[in-house]
Amino acid sequence: MEILMAFAIGILFMVGTYLILSRSLLRIILGTSLLTHAVHLLLLTMSRLKTGAAPLLGEKAGTYVDPLPQALILTSIVISFGVTSFFFVLAYRAYQELGTDDMEQLRGRDDE
Amino acid sequence: MNNLLIMPLLIPLVTAVLLVFFYKQIRLQKWISGFSVLANVSVAGYMVHVVRQDGIQTLNMGGWAAPYGIVFVADMFASLLVLTTTVVSAACLYYAFGSIGKEREKFYFYPFFQFLNVGVIGSFLTGDIFNLFVCFEVMLISSYALIVLGGTKKQLRESLKYILINIISSALFVASVAYLYAVVGTLNMAHLSVRVAEAGQGGVLTTISVLFLIVFGLKAGLFLYFWLPGSYKVPPAAVTAVFGGLLTKVGLYAIIRTFTLIFYHDPYITHTLIGWLAAATMLLGVIGAIAYWDIHRILIYNIVAAVGFIAFGLAAANQAALEGAIYYLVHDMVVKALLFLLGGVIIAYTGTAKIREMGGLMRSRPVLGWMFFIAAMALVGVPPLSGFIGKLLIVEGGLAAGYYWITGIGLLTSLLILYSMMRIFMNVFWGVPKSPLSEPKKGTGWLVLPASCLVILTIVLGLGAEWIYPYVNQAGETLLNPDQYIQAVLKE
Numbered sequence: 001m002e003i004l005m006a007f008a009i010g011i012l013f014m015v016g017t018y019l020i021l022s023r024s025l026l027r028i029i030l031g032t033s034l035l036t037h038a039v040h041l042l043l044l045t046m047s048r049l050k051t052g053a054a055p056l057l058g059e060k061a062g063t064y065v066d067p068l069p070q071a072l073i074l075t076s077i078v079i080s081f082g083v084t085s086f087f088f089v090l091a092y093r094a095y096q097e098l099g100t101d102d103m104e105q106l107r108g109r110d111d112e
Numbered sequence: 113m114n115n116l117l118i119m120p121l122l123i124p125l126v127t128a129v130l131l132v133f134f135y136k137q138i139r140l141q142k143w144i145s146g147f148s149v150l151a152n153v154s155v156a157g158y159m160v161h162v163v164r165q166d167g168i169q170t171l172n173m174g175g176w177a178a179p180y181g182i183v184f185v186a187d188m189f190a191s192l193l194v195l196t197t198t199v200v201s202a203a204c205l206y207y208a209f210g211s212i213g214k215e216r217e218k219f220y221f222y223p224f225f226q227f228l229n230v231g232v233i234g235s236f237l238t239g240d241i242f243n244l245f246v247c248f249e250v251m252l253i254s255s256y257a258l259i260v261l262g263g264t265k266k267q268l269r270e271s272l273k274y275i276l277i278n279i280i281s282s283a284l285f286v287a288s289v290a291y292l293y294a295v296v297g298t299l300n301m302a303h304l305s306v307r308v309a310e311a312g313q314g315g316v317l318t319t320i321s322v323l324f325l326i327v328f329g330l331k332a333g334l335f336l337y338f339w340l341p342g343s344y345k346v347p348p349a350a351v352t353a354v355f356g357g358l359l360t361k362v363g364l365y366a367i368i369r370t371f372t373l374i375f376y377h378d379p380y381i382t383h384t385l386i387g388w389l390a391a392a393t394m395l396l397g398v399i400g401a402i403a404y405w406d407i408h409r410i411l412i413y414n415i416v417a418a419v420g421f422i423a424f425g426l427a428a429a430n431q432a433a434l435e436g437a438i439y440y441l442v443h444d445m446v447v448k449a450l451l452f453l454l455g456g457v458i459i460a461y462t463g464t465a466k467i468r469e470m471g472g473l474m475r476s477r478p479v480l481g482w483m484f485f486i487a488a489m490a491l492v493g494v495p496p497l498s499g500f501i502g503k504l505l506i507v508e509g510g511l512a513a514g515y516y517w518i519t520g521i522g523l524l525t526s527l528l529i530l531y532s533m534m535r536i537f538m539n540v541f542w543g544v545p546k547s548p549l550s551e552p553k554k555g556t557g558w559l560v561l562p563a564s565c566l567v568i569l570t571i572v573l574g575l576g577a578e579w580i581y582p583y584v585n586q587a588g589e590t591l592l593n594p595d596q597y598i599q600a601v602l603k604e
Contacts (some may be wrong), residue, residue, distance in 0.1 A: 007293070025272065032279045032283070035283045036283050039290070042286075042287055043286060046290040047290075047294060068295065068299070069290075072242055075242075076245075079246070079249045080279075080282075083282075087255070087275055090256075093263070094272055096267050099267055105499065107269065108266065
């Protein structure tokens, strides 16, 4: 299972990087969101995958799953969700103001 | 356990929430935030005093004991930086009162400013590496808002890049936390230090440490500063002053903290790497500072050069060098903010950022001229001003550690920084005015007042070194002996 996840994470990283390196702003944002997905899966996988019980006291307390990575992922998902939506809004606004979403034309000049 | 530790974080947080409710009454917003930053300065000052008296203070959030819950730790290093942060942000806020303009005030400038403080101060105080990530995000998200607030074309263009680079570095941050958690199974920094020491810092952990170095280096502008000149140039002076004074320093703090507390076992690889990155940063930064004729750009490249210099203090990693790094860090926060504030006033008077089109400002604005001169001298490190002691200690430590080449580069950098600052000074203040002074907005003269507080502070930091040194010494000792930090956090 870990090997399968490693491949999935690797592919997500790859696609995310590819998209971030493209010129269109929309693709870049999608790339960042894939990249954060990959990172979250990485966090999940690195803390070992297993089927176990909820981390509560009781009969099944012996087989509980480490809840910490899940808490971290939840926090990180919330943050990346907010940032991605802000990024989309900003990109749209920038498109309205600047009339382009091509990063090549958004370089800016030194003399302004 | 000391509840005082949450106060420097809580005050700006509560203020920010309050300000959102009064979004229409801008006068009231100014009163509240002006009062709250001053309150925070005194709380932070009291915290430094308590840490000096009673040693490292900790606070377990929600009463969860140390390695399990989130813990806040105030050692001398963190509390000194918190105090400096509060002072610098107070000066920048009072400067913003007179310069930021109705448009930005109406769209929540003051709440965002307070949230930025929450993130910065939280990053200094937290003792948990994932909480550090969260505080970084609080700081970054407010900085996204501040950098784009105003919505001019170039702001929109540059903020896109700024956000992109920070999203990527945040993703890498979480990835490095994931690897670290997989190897040592904890997130509490003191506990991490214990576990890494037990396991021995082998190849895997050293690789993870370099990943952290990349992440923090991106935030601090240590070698990976390519994003910095573009994005720091676009917001108004008050915002750039906060960014230049505080944001990159948070990244530097994180580098210093992780490489003195957690990954200090293999200095041959990590610290040598930091040393050469620092040397490259100094050189490239100062080349940028010499190359441009734009006052903003020159100052921004000076930020980069200073980041390199402080990182070199960490690379040398002995008592003198670390003390120097701390002293220089505090000095640099004050003086960089000060230079950007003064740069903003100069631009307000002359109406241009190009120093070739200015001239003769000394005749009409002598106070501004002398303040800029003092700030420039402090930046270069002319005794008795604040930069001198930090530089002296770093050079002393660098030579003691055998980094002769990099120390030489550091001294050469100082000379070139002197050249770049003198070029601004001579072009702007000497000679005759090349173009008629643009009529500044009413009240521009008052803007030098908050800046003058920082000028006095740089003089005090230099002349009062005798009183300040014991504090820096205590901070350096804690950094050199991670056991003190671990004892304070993991005690029963």
